[in-house]
Amino acid sequence: MSVTAAQGFTAAGIAAGIKENGNPDLALVVNHGPRLAAAGVFTSNRVKAAPVLWSEQVLRGGEVSAVVLNSGGANACTGPQGFQDTHATAEKTAESLNTAGHDETGGHAPGTVAVCSTGLIGELLPMGKLLTGVDKAVAQLTPHGGEKAAIAIKTTDSVHKTAVVSGDGWTVGGMAKGAGMLAPGLATMLVVLTTDADVPAAELDAALRAATRTTFDRVDSDGCMSTNDTVLLLASGASRVVPEAAAFAEAVRAVCDDLARQLIGDAEGASKDIRIEVIHAASEDDAVEVGRSIARNNLLKCAIHGEDPNWGRVLSAIGTTSAAFEPDRLNVAINDVWVCKNGSVGEDRSLVDMRYREVRITADLAAGTDSAVIWANDLTADYVHENSAYSS
Amino acid sequence: MSVTAAQGFTAAGIAAGIKENGNPDLALVVNHGPRLAAAGVFTSNRVKAAPVLWSEQVLRGGEVSAVVLNSGGANACTGPQGFQDTHATAEKTAESLNTAGHDETGGHAPGTVAVCSTGLIGELLPMGKLLTGVDKAVAQLTPHGGEKAAIAIKTTDSVHKTAVVSGDGWTVGGMAKGAGMLAPGLATMLVVLTTDADVPAAELDAALRAATRTTFDRVDSDGCMSTNDTVLLLASGASRVVPEAAAFAEAVRAVCDDLARQLIGDAEGASKDIRIEVIHAASEDDAVEVGRSIARNNLLKCAIHGEDPNWGRVLSAIGTTSAAFEPDRLNVAINDVWVCKNGSVGEDRSLVDMRYREVRITADLAAGTDSAVIWANDLTADYVHENSAYSS
Structure with missing residues (x-):
């Protein structure tokens, strides 16, 4: 092999x-x-x-x-x-x-x-x-x-x-x-x-x-x-x-x-694999930019680690990009529960089951027809431990 | 007051x-x-x-x-x-x-x-x-x-x-x-x-x-x-x-x-305040971009938490920017010890004393006369704990 x-x-x-x-x-x-x-x-x-x-x-x-x-x-x-x-x-x-x-x-x-x-x-x-x-x-x-x-x-x-x-x-x-x-x-x-x-x-x-x-x-x-x-x-x-x-x-x-x-x-210290799919983007570049911004948001990565469907941190991350979107048309699903609709509170966040390793975030930009998938990990105390002692 | x-x-x-x-x-x-x-x-x-x-x-x-x-x-x-x-x-x-x-x-x-x-x-x-x-x-x-x-x-x-x-x-x-x-x-x-x-x-x-x-x-x-x-x-x-x-x-x-x-x-969970000074940049924008890239590098932030003068992670962070610099002219000091000179090994890293809360990183781009200071924090297990439980 x-x-x-x-x-x-x-x-x-x-x-x-x-x-x-x-x-x-x-x-x-x-x-x-x-x-x-x-x-x-x-x-x-x-x-x-x-x-x-x-x-x-x-x-x-x-x-x-x-x-x-x-x-x-x-x-x-x-x-x-x-x-x-x-x-x-x-x-x-x-x-x-x-x-x-x-x-x-x-x-x-x-x-x-x-x-x-x-x-x-x-x-x-x-x-x-x-x-x-x-x-x-x-x-x-x-x-x-x-x-x-x-x-x-x-x-x-x-x-x-x-x-x-x-x-x-x-x-x-x-x-x-x-x-x-x-x-x-x-x-x-x-x-x-x-x-x-x-x-x-x-x-x-x-x-x-x-x-x-x-x-x-x-x-x-x-x-x-x-x-x-x-x-x-x-x-x-x-x-x-x-x-x-x-x-x-x-x-x-x-x-x-x-x-x-x-x-x-097998990422260092990770406890979750996060699949971030950005849909209805105006371009593939927009979708990738938004996906990457979500993937890199430390506060969100901590929330996912805590099995907390904190969709506000997803919106915060989207808001830092230059992608085409209107804030009041954004929709976000976590594990297929649309916890944010039209930029505001959506379905009951207590419906989100985050006990498994894979967590799926769907960000709907309502701005076009392009999409992209980015994979990320959560941020954990193990990540900190492993990387604070790596060279010493 | x-x-x-x-x-x-x-x-x-x-x-x-x-x-x-x-x-x-x-x-x-x-x-x-x-x-x-x-x-x-x-x-x-x-x-x-x-x-x-x-x-x-x-x-x-x-x-x-x-x-x-x-x-x-x-x-x-x-x-x-x-x-x-x-x-x-x-x-x-x-x-x-x-x-x-x-x-x-x-x-x-x-x-x-x-x-x-x-x-x-x-x-x-x-x-x-x-x-x-x-x-x-x-x-x-x-x-x-x-x-x-x-x-x-x-x-x-x-x-x-x-x-x-x-x-x-x-x-x-x-x-x-x-x-x-x-x-x-x-x-x-x-x-x-x-x-x-x-x-x-x-x-x-x-x-x-x-x-x-x-x-x-x-x-x-x-x-x-x-x-x-x-x-x-x-x-x-x-x-x-x-x-x-x-x-x-x-x-x-x-x-x-x-x-x-x-x-x-008073940043959440932080154990270090990191003062990042970028000097000899071609422009103030370059200095800020490089400072921010260093400030946001999770691997470096973990290393600082571990009191590890891991200057390679500083260079990695600089390398992701669009600022003007030549890799083999970069110099980096941690707490005033120039651990990286001309993009390579400099002074003995064991000379760096990182026991105190404030850590000073100086990145010399050798590309001009502008400079900027960015303040950041380390990444700690406490940060993860505080932010994985915030809304739950």
């Missing part, structure tokens, strides 16, 4: 000693071809980690032969030395793969090795351990290594996350880590997707961008955007099947959606 | 029974002239409570003879009935003042009575209790009622907040409630300032807008904006002194600054 569900890929996950607790912390995913096509989407944070700057360069060529990922350190805000370390990691990975004879594709070049890192910002990686770990990971590569790779990229994740969707003779699979998201992000989100479909880089790029726009980009656990978020999609072409473009795009979207939901379901 | 420090004002604070616990919940401030000049600044939330819609109309006339304020209910998102209730409150206040003979100014008109409300959104006020309370408050008006008025407008405030600054023969004083702020707001912020200086409405307006722009508007405890935030400035002219404009404006600013700091110091 995971990144080795598709043919043409091997993977490994090992403990390199980057994490002081001895847990697995280094993952390797290798594309054995015949294709090495790839696409990537990266954090929109202007402060980007060294591995993001490196991998953005790699992806410009449209080819990725291997992805090396480490947890235990983000290698962000680490200056020129941090970038040199990422470069050295790619060099070492290519060299080690070539030495081990993983050269079916004509030899690995450092320029086709993507690098991802996650962990604390502002500390240099222990490069001796990391480079030794690369050799160890290369030695353990197998076509069944997907689960171990998914485990090795965990940081505060309580479970590892994988998903697979199969088409007609081809497969898209992947792994994710993080309790967060791409555009805004809680901790770092790293995702590697693989497929054995025979798809060129441009089509991968189009499918991946369309998929992330409505999945990872609409997950907003805590409004914070990481310096390291990375989503990669690698195609080996090993199935020799050229899928219909729409079917392939839908498979990529389905895997992204599945993984995005797993991220929300 | 408070709103009765200046000559020409009386005030009262009583328990009208709006709050179920029997605490004081109704305040009245009356201007006895000879001037009735006034200015107001209101929430920029597009979902505005009925009293805000009413008082905005009142202030357009530039005259306020009385302000009636209630805690125990925000009268927000209450539809046409909510607005009628606010109107009835103003009518009753004018009538009761005229009946009691408080007509030195030629009789109170409802159109010069400003109304402020704070409490839970989405519930109608108990108008019988409130209107009876108005009579009771009028009967208790005294030139020493400022403290009682300040107490009656408290909601989750642990202390009442007042401030006074004296000029040459004139005074500016005031009261505030809320653990929050004007533009973005945690719970509702209500502020009434009074002065006996002889100042016309236009000059009051200019002084108040200039003052709130750099005080209440730069307080960002939890990024949430209220539907009810209101700041009023009333001038009686009773001192017969016409102050120099700059001195008067500075006094208004000083009182606002004092009250704003008190709000941050």
Whole structure:
């Protein structure tokens, strides 16, 4: 499963000693071809980690032969030395793969090795351990290594996350880590997707961008955007099947959606998954802006945690946006009870049952025909505890 | 002190029974002239409570003879009935003042009575209790009622907040409630300032807008904006002194600054006051945008709570803005220790002493000469507890 569900890929996950607790912390995913096509989407944070700057360069060529990922350190805000370390990691990975004879594709070049890192910002990686770990990971590569790779990229994740969707003779699979998201992000989100479909880089790029726009980009656990978020999609072409473009795009979207939901379901300290659907918006942008404003309202997130259907805080959040709406035409439902009608008191709030993990908020802007769904989490004392002690 | 420090004002604070616990919940401030000049600044939330819609109309006339304020209910998102209730409150206040003979100014008109409300959104006020309370408050008006008025407008405030600054023969004083702020707001912020200086409405307006722009508007405890935030400035002219404009404006600013700091110091559940100074910005707007982004970063707010000088989260927050800067020229100090230099590791973070309530973050954008200061709070388990149980 995971990144080795598709043919043409091997993977490994090992403990390199980057994490002081001895847990697995280094993952390797290798594309054995015949294709090495790839696409990537990266954090929109202007402060980007060294591995993001490196991998953005790699992806410009449209080819990725291997992805090396480490947890235990983000290698962000680490200056020129941090970038040199990422470069050295790619060099070492290519060299080690070539030495081990993983050269079916004509030899690995450092320029086709993507690098991802996650962990604390502002500390240099222990490069001796990391480079030794690369050799160890290369030695353990197998076509069944997907689960171990998914485990090795965990940081505060309580479970590892994988998903697979199969088409007609081809497969898209992947792994994710993080309790967060791409555009805004809680901790770092790293995702590697693989497929054995025979798809060129441009089509991968189009499918991946369309998929992330409505999945990872609409997950907003805590409004914070990481310096390291990375989503990669690698195609080996090993199935020799050229899928219909729409079917392939839908498979990529389905895997992204599945993984995005797993991220929300495992968000740091969360007790509720909040599905915010904005309907009857004048534009999709309006719907997303309003959904995000609701998703980021700390007072509302606390109320949801307390199982309090406090719709006034939903209206307060809507009121801070520039979306088209009239205050006295707004309607809000919580778990399908329309507690606010025409901007005022609606159905009895005591009818709202909030005992379950999933809470559905529907905001009706009564201003058009567009809609969007944003997923968020509640704000809890556990979130505070986990994030006030993270680096100490 | 408070709103009765200046000559020409009386005030009262009583328990009208709006709050179920029997605490004081109704305040009245009356201007006895000879001037009735006034200015107001209101929430920029597009979902505005009925009293805000009413008082905005009142202030357009530039005259306020009385302000009636209630805690125990925000009268927000209450539809046409909510607005009628606010109107009835103003009518009753004018009538009761005229009946009691408080007509030195030629009789109170409802159109010069400003109304402020704070409490839970989405519930109608108990108008019988409130209107009876108005009579009771009028009967208790005294030139020493400022403290009682300040107490009656408290909601989750642990202390009442007042401030006074004296000029040459004139005074500016005031009261505030809320653990929050004007533009973005945690719970509702209500502020009434009074002065006996002889100042016309236009000059009051200019002084108040200039003052709130750099005080209440730069307080960002939890990024949430209220539907009810209101700041009023009333001038009686009773001192017969016409102050120099700059001195008067500075006094208004000083009182606002004092009250704003008190709000941050009493923010719900907070254990730290965070002073965020952005320096060397290309513009003041850039400095404010960056300061606000840092102020609203939940991960950073948790780290500050944990006394963890996690400067990587400061850089992450800066990176989400559109301000002018180069990532590798950013510098960040926490409590004057430059833990980040040139976008990378700076001085030893163990040198940062974070045991005290005030924490100072300095973000140097190295992009210009402008600066701004934003005040914020940390994110704590107490904040979550207080706000997850507020309406239940």
